[in-house]
Amino acid sequence: MSIDVRGVGKKFGDFVALDDVSVSIPTGQLTALLGPSGGGKSTLLRIIAGLETADTGTVSIEGRDATSLPAQKRNVGFVFQHYAAFKHLSVRKNVAFGLEIRKTPKDEVRRRVDELLALVHLTQFADRKPAQLSGGQRQRMALARALAVQPSVLLLDEPFGALDAKVRKELRDWLRRLHDEIPVTTVFVTHDQEEALEVADEIVVINEGRVEQVGSPDDLYDTPANPFVMGFLGPVT
Numbered sequence: 001m002s003i004d005v006r007g008v009g010k011k012f013g014d015f016v017a018l019d020d021v022s023v024s025i026p027t028g029q030l031t032a033l034l035g036p037s038g039g040g041k042s043t044l045l046r047i048i049a050g051l052e053t054a055d056t057g058t059v060s061i062e063g064r065d066a067t068s069l070p071a072q073k074r075n076v077g078f079v080f081q082h083y084a085a086f087k088h089l090s091v092r093k094n095v096a097f098g099l100e101i102r103k104t105p106k107d108e109v110r111r112r113v114d115e116l117l118a119l120v121h122l123t124q125f126a127d128r129k130p131a132q133l134s135g136g137q138r139q140r141m142a143l144a145r146a147l148a149v150q151p152s153v154l155l156l157d158e159p160f161g162a163l164d165a166k167v168r169k170e171l172r173d174w175l176r177r178l179h180d181e182i183p184v185t186t187v188f189v190t191h192d193q194e195e196a197l198e199v200a201d202e203i204v205v206i207n208e209g210r211v212e213q214v215g216s217p218d219d220l221y222d223t224p225a226n227p228f229v230m231g232f233l234g235p236v237t
C-alpha cells in the first residue's frame with residue numbers, strides 16, 4: 001500500500017471533522033475522495049499531506065510512518081483549486097521550480113521539464129507567463145509542476161473546481177491520460193460524482209467525517225453499501 005490511513009480522528013473544537021477513518025490506497029492507483037461539502041475530504045487530504053495533524057491515528061506513505069513528518073519530508077506533490085503560480089516566472093520556470101530548489105543539475109531540469117511540458121501540451125507556451133494562459137492551461141501547468149519532482153504521492157484538492165464545465169471535462173481526461181503515462185499514486189478530492197465515476201480507479205465516499213464505502217466506480221454504482229451512497233450517487237445525468 002502506498003498510503004495507509006489508520007484510525008484517523010480530527011476535531012475542530014467540539015466539531016468532529018473525521019471520525020476513525022481508515023483507508024488503504026495501493027501504489028499507482030488513481031483514487032477519488034468523493035462526498036458532499038463539509039464531509040471532511042479536504043481535512044483528510046491535508047492530513048495525508050502533512051499540512052494538518054490528526055488528533056488520533058496514523059498515516060504511512062510507502063510503508064513508512066509519516067504521522068509526525070512535516071509536509072516537505074513526505075515527498076508529496078499538490079494541486080489546489082486555485083493554483084498559486086509564480087506570476088513573474090515563465091511557464092517553464094514554474095514547472096522547473098521544485099527541481100531548481102533541490103539543486104537538480106541544469107541539463108536534467110531541462111530534460112524533465114521539456115518532457116512534462118510536452119505531456120501536458122504546453123511546449124509552445126513555455127516562455128509565457130501564467131497570466132497569459134487559460135484557466136485549463138494553468139491547471140495543466142500545475143499538474144506538470146507537481147509531477148516534476150517525482151513525488152511518490154500526488155494530492156489534488158478540487159483541482160478543477162474553479163473552471164467551467166467544458167474545461168473541467170477536458171482536464172478530467174488530462175488527469176486520466178497523464179496518470180496512465182506517469183502512474184504516480186494519486187488522490188483527488190471532488191464533490192462531483194460524475195468526475196469521480198469517470199476518472200477514478202477507486203472511490204472513497206466520505207460523509208460527515210466517516211468513510212461510507214470504498215470501491216470501484218462499478219462497485220459503487222451497482223452495489224451501493226447503504227442508502228447514503230445510493231442517494232448520493234443517484235442517477236448520473
Ligand code: ADP
Nearest residue numbers: 012017035036037038039040041042043044189
Ligand atoms: P470538505 O472538503 O469535504 O468539504 P472539509 O474537510 O474542508 O470538508 O471540512 C470538514 C468540516 O470541518 C467542515 O464542517 C469545516 O467547516 C470544518 N473545518 C475544516 N477546517 C477547519 C478549521 N481549520 N477550523 C474549523 N473548522 C474546520
Ligand code: MG
Nearest residue numbers: 041042043189
Ligand atoms: Mg474541501
